[in-house]
Amino acid sequence: MGYVLSREGLDQVLQGLGTEYRLYAPVLKMGEGRFADTDVVRYDFVTSLDQIELSKKSDYAFKELLTPLSETLFFFTEGEVKVADKDVRDVIVLLRACDLHAVKRLDQMYLANGTEKDWFYQRIRDHVRFALIGCPSSFENCFCASMGTNVAPEGWVFSLEEADGGYRCAVADGTLAGLFAEHADAEADVEPAHVVENDTKVRVPENVPTAIYKHQMWDEYTVRCLKCGRCTIACPTCTCYTMQDVFYTDNGRVGERRRVAASCMIDGYTDVAGGGQYRRTGGERMRFKVLHKVHDFRARFGYDMCVGCGRCDDICPEYISFAACVNKLADAVDALGKEVDGDE
Amino acid sequence: MSNANPYVPFASKVLAIVEHTEREHTFVMAYEGDVKPGQFFEVSIPKYGEAPISVSGICPDVSVDLTIRNVGRVTGELFASFAVGDTVLLRGPYGNGFDVSLYEDGECVVVAGGTGVSPVRGVIDALSHTADAKDKHVIVGFRSPGDMLFRDDLVRWADALDLILTVDGAPEGYEGNIGLVTKYIPDLPLRDPATATAVVVGPPAMMRFSVMGLLQKGFAEENIWVSQERRMCCGLGKCGHCRIGEKYVCLDGPVFNYSVSKDMLD
Numbered sequence: 001m002g003y004v005l006s007r008e009g010l011d012q013v014l015q016g017l018g019t020e021y022r023l024y025a026p027v028l029k030m031g032e033g034r035f036a037d038t039d040v041v042r043y044d045f046v047t048s049l050d051q052i053e054l055s056k057k058s059d060y061a062f063k064e065l066l067t068p069l070s071e072t073l074f075f076f077t078e079g080e081v082k083v084a085d086k087d088v089r090d091v092i093v094l095l096r097a098c099d100l101h102a103v104k105r106l107d108q109m110y111l112a113n114g115t116e117k118d119w120f121y122q123r124i125r126d127h128v129r130f131a132l133i134g135c136p137s138s139f140e141n142c143f144c145a146s147m148g149t150n151v152a153p154e155g156w157v158f159s160l161e162e163a164d165g166g167y168r169c170a171v172a173d174g175t176l177a178g179l180f181a182e183h184a185d186a187e188a189d190v191e192p193a194h195v196v197e198n199d200t201k202v203r204v205p206e207n208v209p210t211a212i213y214k215h216q217m218w219d220e221y222t223v224r225c226l227k228c229g230r231c232t233i234a235c236p237t238c239t240c241y242t243m244q245d246v247f248y249t250d251n252g253r254v255g256e257r258r259r260v261a262a263s264c265m266i267d268g269y270t271d272v273a274g275g276g277q278y279r280r281t282g283g284e285r286m287r288f289k290v291l292h293k294v295h296d297f298r299a300r301f302g303y304d305m306c307v308g309c310g311r312c313d314d315i316c317p318e319y320i321s322f323a324a325c326v327n328k329l330a331d332a333v334d335a336l337g338k339e340v341d342g343d344e
Numbered sequence: 345m346s347n348a349n350p351y352v353p354f355a356s357k358v359l360a361i362v363e364h365t366e367r368e369h370t371f372v373m374a375y376e377g378d379v380k381p382g383q384f385f386e387v388s389i390p391k392y393g394e395a396p397i398s399v400s401g402i403c404p405d406v407s408v409d410l411t412i413r414n415v416g417r418v419t420g421e422l423f424a425s426f427a428v429g430d431t432v433l434l435r436g437p438y439g440n441g442f443d444v445s446l447y448e449d450g451e452c453v454v455v456a457g458g459t460g461v462s463p464v465r466g467v468i469d470a471l472s473h474t475a476d477a478k479d480k481h482v483i484v485g486f487r488s489p490g491d492m493l494f495r496d497d498l499v500r501w502a503d504a505l506d507l508i509l510t511v512d513g514a515p516e517g518y519e520g521n522i523g524l525v526t527k528y529i530p531d532l533p534l535r536d537p538a539t540a541t542a543v544v545v546g547p548p549a550m551m552r553f554s555v556m557g558l559l560q561k562g563f564a565e566e567n568i569w570v571s572q573e574r575r576m577c578c579g580l581g582k583c584g585h586c587r588i589g590e591k592y593v594c595l596d597g598p599v600f601n602y603s604v605s606k607d608m609l610d
C-alpha cells in the first residue's frame with residue numbers, strides 16, 4: 001500500500017502515531033556540531049514533521065535509543081540491589097536502509113552472541129519499531145552499495161521520502177493503513193527509493209591472512225589517529241560498553257551500576273587488572289576496528305558488520321577515511337597473496 | 345520479559361578464607377551449581393564494580409574456591425570488608441573451562457605460572473588421582489618463595505605425581521629449584537612427546553615461551569591447551585572487551601586449543 005501526502009497530511013499522520021508511539025528521528029541541532037558554530041544532525045524524540053531533518057545524513061546514528069551512551073542498570077541501597085526502571089513506551093524510529101541493516105548487527109551482538117540475551121537491551125528493543133527514510137540519492141562518504149546495505153531489509157512499518165513538494169509513503173503494516181489513508185492526497189504504488197551506486201566504492205577482502213597484522217599499512221594511523229573514539233561513537237554498529245559503579249554519598253551507602261559506551265580506539269579499553277594494556281598505538285587500534293568491521297564479525301556471524309554509512313569518515317577530526325583504509329587492506333591482502341604465490 | 349536477567353548477581357556466603365600471601369587469598373564461596381576448572385565468576389560488589397575471577401577449586405554441591413589477588417578497586421574492597429560468614433554477590437560461572445578427561449589418559453604436562461595455577465588447580469588435582477599419575481608432569485613457577493600459592497596442594501601433588509616446583513628468584517640459602525618454568529621443559533622424561541598432552545597457563549610471555557619449548561620437545565599443536573586469563577568484563581559475550589579476532593574469550597574460551605589460539609593475535 002502506498003500513499004502520496006502533503007506536508008500537512010504527513011504531519012497529521014505523525015501526530016496520529018504520536019498517540020500510541022513516541023517518535024525518534026534525526027533532528028538538526030544548530031551550533032552543536034563538530035567545530036564551533038557548526039550544526040549537527042542527531043537523534044531525538046519529536047512530535048511533528050517540522051522537527052525532523054530528512055534532507056541530510058544524521059551525524060550520529062539512532063543507536064543511542066537501544067544502547068544509551070550511559071545507562072543505569074541497577075540502583076544500590078543498603079543491602080538491596082534494584083533493577084533500574086526505564087521508560088519503555090513504544091517507539092517508532094525513523095531511519096535509513098543502512099541503519100536498519102545496523103539494527104540486525106546490534107540484535108546479533110546483544111541477543112545472539114552466546115547463549116544469554118542482554119536483558120536490558122531486550123526490554124528496550126521489544127518496544128521499538130522502525131520507519132524507513134527512503135534515499136533517492138547517496139550522501140557524501142556513503143558506500144552502502146559496496147556493503148550490500150543499500151536496499152532496506154524487512155522490518156519497517158512504513159517508509160517516507162520527499163518527492164515533488166510532498167511525501168511518498170509505503171505502508172507495510174496494515175494496521176497503520178487507515179491512518180495514512182485518512183490524511184493522504186492519493187493512493188499510489190510506492191517503493192521506497194534506494195541508492196544503487198555511491199561515489200565512494202569499497203572493496204572488502206574475502207580472507208585476511210594473519211600476516212596483515214604486522215603490515216606497514218597500519219603505521220600511518222599510528223601517526224594520524226588521535227584515539228579520540230569519535231568514529232566508534234558515530235558508528236551505528238559499534239556495541240562495546242564498560243561497566244561502571246558509582247557512589248552517590250560520601251559514606252558510600254548508596255550508588256548505582258551503569259554501563260557506558262566504550263571504544264576500542266580510546267585508552268583504557270584494553271587495560272587489564274594489575275596493569276598491562278593491549279594495542280597501544282593508533283595503528284593497532286585501527287587494525288582491530290577495521291578487521292572487526294569487514295572480516296572478524298563475518299567470520300563469526302556470516303555477514304559483514306560495517307553497513308557503509310560513512311559516518312566514521314564524516315566525523316573524524318583527522319580526516320582519516322575508513323573506506324580508503326578498507327581499500328588499502330584489500331590491496332595489501334592481494335599483494336600478500338602474490339608474494340606467497342611467488343614464493344612457491 | 346520471561347528470560348532471567350543474567351546481569352543480576354546471586355548471593356553467596358564466604359565459608360572460609362585461606363591467606364596464601366598478603367596479597368593473595370582464596371575465598372571459599374558457597375555454590376551448588378555445575379562448574380568446571382578454568383571457568384570464572386564475576387565477583388560483583390555494589391558501588392565498586394565487578395571483577396572476573398577464575399575458579400581455583402570445586403567442592404561439588406558445596407562451594408567453589410576463588411583465589412583473588414588484591415590489585416584493584418573490587419578486589420581491594422573484598423579484602424578490606426569481607427570476612428567469613430559475609431555474603432558476596434557473584435555472577436557466573438562463565439567460559440568453557442577445562443575438559444579434564446582430555447588429559448587423564450597417557451602422558452601429560454601442565455605448566456603454570458603464578459596466579460595461572462588457579463585455573464589449573466582442579467586439573468592437577470584430577471591428574472594426581474589417575475592410575476598413571478607418575479606420567480603426569482607438573483611444572484609450577486612462582487616469582488619468589490614468598491609468592492607461593494596452594495602450599496598444601498603442592499605437598500600432596502609432589503607425592504602423587506611428578507611435580508617440579510620452581511621460583512624465578514630467591515634469597516640466598518633457598519634450597520629449592522630456581523629458574524623460569526621454561527627451563528625444565530627440555531628435560532621432561534617423556535616417552536612419546538608426539539602423543540602427550542599439555543596445558544599451559546600464566547602470564548603472556550611465560551605462555552609463549554612454554555609453548556615454544558613444548559613444540560621443540562615434539563608436542564603436536566593440537567595436543568596443547570592454553571587459557572587466556574585476561575580482561576574479561578561482562579562474561580556474557582556483550583561488552584566486546586574480550587574479543588580477539590572472531591573469538592570472544594568469555595564465550596569461546598578462556599581455554600583454547602593451541603592450534604586455534606596461535607592465530608588469535610591482539
Ligand code: SF4
Pocket residue numbers: 231234235236237238293305306307308309310311312313322
Ligand atoms: S564502520 Fe564507518 S561506515 Fe561502517 S557502519 Fe561504522 S560508521 Fe558506518
Ligand code: SF4
Pocket residue numbers: 224225226227228229230231232265315316317318319320
Ligand atoms: S580514526 Fe579519527 S575519529 Fe577514530 S579515533 Fe582516530 S582520530 Fe578519532
Ligand code: FES
Pocket residue numbers: 575576577578579580581582583584585586587592593594595
Ligand atoms: S567479557 Fe564482555 S564480551 Fe566477553
